[in-house]
Amino acid sequence: MEHVIEMKDLKKSFGDKNVLNGISLSIPKGTIFGLLGPNGSGKTTTLRILSCLIEPTSGEVTILGHQISKHKEEIRKKIGCVTESPGVYDKLSVLDNLEFFAACYQIPKAKRASRIEFLLRQFDLWERRNDPAGRLSKGMKQKLSIICAILHDPEVLFLDEVTANLDPVSIRKLKDLIREWAASGKTIIMSSHILTEIDELCHEFAIIKGEVIRLTTPQKFREEWSTYNVILDVGADLQKSEQIIKEAKEVEAYKRVENQFHLRIADPETANPQLVKKLVAADVTVKYITPLSVSLEDSYLSLLDQEKEAI
């Protein structure tokens, strides 16, 4: 598998404060990769190193085959970066902003106008092209900032909390675009506090806290961190059911949640029918038994709680 980004034992300290304590990650081409972590965990610092804005204290980073310590200019031509706050010039018109960034990215003059028009139409900003950026709403500015970063059609895109100011329709549209970009072979590294975004978009993600504390996929992570994986509804027969559940060897753990039971069952496919049989035999009405879907957020918070306890 071709790895577009390779980080080896990446460390960064500001004065005597260590922000990154040795991050190693390999990100394949065409991947949407998420960076998760609490505030101050080093997500933005990692993205800034990858965007060639700051130098690592030690370690090595290779992007698209170029070592970051030696070929910054080459890398900058092939990457795009969108930060949380839209970095656009308020006094300049939308078009002037884009003309400026197109020149910064050395896009040939002949190609600029058509590329700018295509992206402005794609992001529904064409009608506002002559307005000063300062007159746009926060969401529109964020869109403009995204357009500025992808003007040169980068191979790798870094998105730092990019949906922060967008409305739900624009978020949906951006998510579709991110999927399209990845499908066309671009690699996207995004940091976000919105776990549903990571869940919906990312093929793989890393939870970092100065170092990588988990590297996994949203699906695997949920499975790993779900304490209860089956939900059982028995209507009114709660006491009788609880006695059976307590004694059933198929059930590793359980908890009552209002009129339902959340169960931890090792092999639900074979164990669920057996449990249902026992309940029915005891005249319990089983309304339904179904897999319990655990959100990424629940799993993430469980992991952070465990990390806290470990400290």
Next chain:
Amino acid sequence: MPTFVIIREWKELFANRSVLITNLAAPFVILIMALITTVFAQNGKMEFVLTLMKLTNPLLNVAGEDGTIAIARFYFLLFLIVPAMIPLTFATSSIITEKITGTLESVLVTPISTREFLLGKILAFSLPSIALTWVIQLIFLGFIFASFENASSHFSIVFILAMILLVPFISIISLSLSVVVSSKVDNVAAAQQFGALLVLPIIGLAISQVIFLSMMSNPLIYLGLVTVCAVVSLITFQISVKLFDREHIISKWK
């Protein structure tokens, strides 16, 4: 030549017309003062000022020149403050404002080099102030040659050329120093205060040296001065590129 940076800065400058007009008006105020004072001196109404000038600057006595010429020459030299001071206000706040609004980060992730970025900024602010200074220098020169009988004997071609050529170099020195200051402080107010504190004495020193040298008649001294300023402006620009610490600006500024 990073013309796209220059054009972007100019568009922003023109969008901020009230600040622009206020700053552009200042050189014309100095020009009007120069014209009025010289006319007054020609009519013998500036004896008190001349006495004061001779007291504070004994070189005037050494030179033994006509007092009115000395006043005119003094204003000619005073115009050199314009290329140093006018762009300073814009330049010092420029980089810091870009950091605060987040545009600096967006620009620094692009392939633009530090040299291109800073050269663009310095030229964007210096070119209008250089043009403005040359305009007021030429107006004043026209007035001098129209109103003084032996103007060419007091204002030699070498002196005039030196004054004109010094303008861009003084502007670049001033702006490069302001970039150094902007790179090292973390807010607009500090940048402007430190900028003025650092740049003013240096420019003041340079101008006082010019005033001293203007009492000399050797044209080589003027040419030497222009050469020194040219070299210093190149060195200060290189220093400003070297000291423009992207990491410090991105990670330390709030």
